[in-house]
Amino acid sequence: MQPVPYLFFNGNCREAMTHYGVIFGNEPEIMPFEDMPDDVQAEMPGVPDDAVMHASVAIGDGMLFACDDSSGQVPEMAGSDVCIALPDEAETQRVWDALAQGGDVRMPLSAVFWTPLYGLLSDKYGVRWMIMTTSNHE
Template identity: 45%
Template sequence: MIVMPYLFFNGRCEEAMNFYSQAIGSPIDMLMRIKDSPEPPPPECAPPGSENLVMHASMHIGKDTVLMASDDPSGQAKGFQGFSLSITVDDEAAAGRLYAALSAGGTPVMPLGKTFWSPCFGMLTDKFGVGWMVTVPGEG
């Protein structure tokens, strides 16, 4: 079994995916707009004026993780609360680069530092309101 995050944005999905692609260093695998769908979605799912919104986008992060996202044409997506995306990197230098890139325009929550479980761990909220935890695995 694999769990993959799927994020819903209010018209900023393409901007967010481009930001994550640059910050993490992973290319976007695919991005499809509502107008490019091979089958038109039901009108209640894509009201007039939503044609250029992202219907689905995805990118691989590392070997096994896929981050998926879309815009929410209904406008129901009101933010990201109650979870964080946790990303593990090999060393403190990589953690520092990733933390700085993801926190650009966002809010540091816990600066990178040593904890009892990790030689380098930090938390942030990015400029889209998504929480991230950056960690280097500890010994043992």
């Protein structure tokens, strides 16, 4: 059993998950509301057909799930981060640079006592990330 972060977006889930798919090298699976059965769609009037009902993208051995919130009023993410531990410093830097583009760095990527690289950021979609390298200082 492994917990899976489930992110909610205000109409840009497809864009965000496609972006994460590029960064992590995996094609996201995306199910729009228009693919839901008609009787279920009828219970959710006003939801755009292209809104994402469910999406997933593999990140290493884990998964990230997401959807567009049908209310369109999801508050900015707070209280948790998606934590990614990468195998080496080059990959950590590559992922950091891709996620930081257009985002907000909360703690710059740098060496700390438990790992060669560690940093905190919110990406351009408002998702909070904790990025680190898995290897320890020698």
